[in-house]
Amino acid sequence: MNTLVQPDPGLYIWTIVTFLVLLAALAKFAWRPLLEALDRRQDMIRQSLDDAHKAKQELERLNVESQRILAAARTEADQILSNTRSDANRFREELKQKAQAEAAGIVKNAERQIELETARALQQIRTEAVDISVAIASKLLERNVTKEDNERLIEETFKQIEGRRPS
Numbered sequence: 001m002n003t004l005v006q007p008d009p010g011l012y013i014w015t016i017v018t019f020l021v022l023l024a025a026l027a028k029f030a031w032r033p034l035l036e037a038l039d040r041r042q043d044m045i046r047q048s049l050d051d052a053h054k055a056k057q058e059l060e061r062l063n064v065e066s067q068r069i070l071a072a073a074r075t076e077a078d079q080i081l082s083n084t085r086s087d088a089n090r091f092r093e094e095l096k097q098k099a100q101a102e103a104a105g106i107v108k109n110a111e112r113q114i115e116l117e118t119a120r121a122l123q124q125i126r127t128e129a130v131d132i133s134v135a136i137a138s139k140l141l142e143r144n145v146t147k148e149d150n151e152r153l154i155e156e157t158f159k160q161i162e163g164r165r166p167s
Contacts, residue, residue, distance in 0.1 A: 130154050 130151050 126154070126158070 130147070133150060133154055
């Protein structure tokens with residue numbers, strides 16, 4: 001038979017010894033550093049995952065906080081807007097009341113002026129009536145009546161006329 005196919009016990013022993021020596025050398029010089037590198041890499045990945053998880057939680061917390069701040073700002077803006085509107089309405093009402101009061105004052109002053117002008121016109125008419133009456137009476141009587149006598153007579157006549165008028 002072929003020598004390559006025949007079992008040789010010496011070859012088995014040397015193969016096993018070589019395998020064990022190679023296994024010991026690999027374990028000492030390659031596997032241990034390789035396993036340590038894998039452990040360090042695993043720790044670094046775990047640390048990165050933990051950091052990412054913490055960052056995600058912090059981002060969520062900040063997002064919730066920003067939503068709360070935005071809601072508070074919106075509420076405050078609405079409150080300020082509401083206060084501004086109510087202040088504007090109150091100011092408008094105050095201005096309206098002041099304008100109405102001023103208008104009422106102007107109307108009262110105008111009424112007083114009208115009354116004064118009416119009284120002045122009536123007095124002037126009376127004076128002119130007295131002068132005309134004196135002139136007419138003087139011509140009728142052919143004598144000169146004093147102005148004071150005439151005014152007294154006219155005043156008495158007006159009082160009598162006003163006393164007869166229905167109120």
